[in-house]
Amino acid sequence: MDFQYAPAPESRSVVDIRSSYGLFINGEFVDGRGESFKSVNPATEEALADIAAADAADVDDAVRAARRAFDTVWGPMPGRERAKYLFRIARIIQERARELAVLESLDNGKPIRESRDVDVPLVAAHFFYYAGWADKLPYAGFGPDPRPLGVAGQVIPWNFPLLMLAWKIAPALAAGNTVVLKPAETTPLTALLFAEICQQAQLPPGVVNIVTGAGDTGRLLVGHDGIDKVAFTGSTEVGRAIARAVAGTRKRLTLELGGKAANIVFDDAPFDQAVEGVVNGIFFNQGHVCCAGSRLLLQESVAEEFLEALKRRMAQLRVGDPLDKNTDVGAINSAEQLARIRQLSQVGEDEGAARWSAPCELPARGFWFAPTIFTGVTQAHRIAREEIFGPVLSVLTFRTPDEAVEKANNTPYGLSAGVWTEKGSRILHLADRLRAGVVWANTFNKFDPTSPFGGYKESGYGREGGRHGLEAYLEH
Known part of the structure; x- marks a missing residue:
């Protein structure tokens, strides 16, 4: 007998997609100065929303906001207080898990089973894990007095939009840095929903800033003089270009690039x-x-x-x-x-x-x-x-x-x-x-926030996850 699975669609009604989205700078959504673009559902080719594109002035505003927050609020804040915000973000992610999973599948095209059972639980787990590190940095093995670097410019890919965001933002914030993040142009929606979660968690303005756009926006962010640390996940070709752009500057760099496992x-x-x-x-x-x-x-x-x-x-x-x-x-x-x-x-x-x-x-x-x-x-x-x-x-x-x-x-x-x-x-x-x-x-594709991940050769350098994931965001 041939058993067939009946359709079991998840409801789209749990997600309220706006017709247009601005940039998230200094705790508020603001209009972008560049030309907007559309985010498309790859399963139907339906336009989901108009997305603002950040130009040089927008990126400058975001970096300045991150610097102010680092100097006045987040950098001087005791680790145990930073941990409270990270725990709060993690709990809100769990509370809004279904909404995040549906939005991820709509914007990215991945099966809801993966978004629901893999991506979103791992996102929450990363914030929980690094919240636990925020007041224990002197015991992480990077010297008795590790200090944050400052402002991190982070560029993430479209394959795991929300999970890559968590891999980047959670350790950066736990270490005391502030962040300007650029999501991929084809999958910006869960990053923008995360911005709403930052507002809901009452994260101080400027600690997390999200600028949307294509490759030009990423280049502006990586090349900005106010950035202390660059973290990039994506293609080896773009990684090489970023390494060349950062060479000779004081900026720290980690790259997680391609593979052929x-x-x-x-x-x-x-x-x-x-x-x-x-x-x-x-x-x-x-x-x-x-x-x-x-x-x-x-x-x-x-x-x-x-x-x-x-x-x-x-x-x-x-x-x-x-x-x-x-x-x-x-x-x-x-x-x-x-x-x-x-x-x-x-x-x-x-x-x-x-x-x-x-x-x-x-x-x-x-x-x-x-x-x-x-x-x-x-x-x-x-x-x-x-x-x-x-x-x-x-x-x-x-x-x-x-x-x-x-x-x-x-x-x-x-x-x-x-x-x-x-x-x-x-x-x-x-x-x-x-x-x-x-x-x-005897397994494959198993990930855990406590375990470091990264590559050799043209797959990049630096590690994300685990205690090792803190090192790239600390001066020691």
């Missing part, structure tokens, strides 16, 4: 568990994940059997309405990103790799791409070297652990990796040799 499956791996891990590793959030397991390395002796099991599982993935609680794979975030995924997938076919896509009916409107795997891939293929940032998996094979490590490390990136085997000694041996900031063992 290897998910390594040995012949003794727990098969069903590994299949689920591979699916989660590459198709979670439509593959819009810096640390996605986009290269599957299979031991030759089990490659054929594993691929059959993987295809059976992929055929069960439900692609469609992000607000449907049964949806596994949502919409691609933008037309531009969909074009890149299609282009690189075509390159994979042109270079001789065999393409297989999960059988699914894609909606007529919106930006969609079926979960896809390529077999017969070599290390010379572009799809094995370049970050696709979509639901596309390249499959390679290996015979020995040494070959697996060599292939896994044969990339300019070094953000994450996964190892699937029943042998604990093999896990430890490989983890020591893999050049990746995070190595997951």
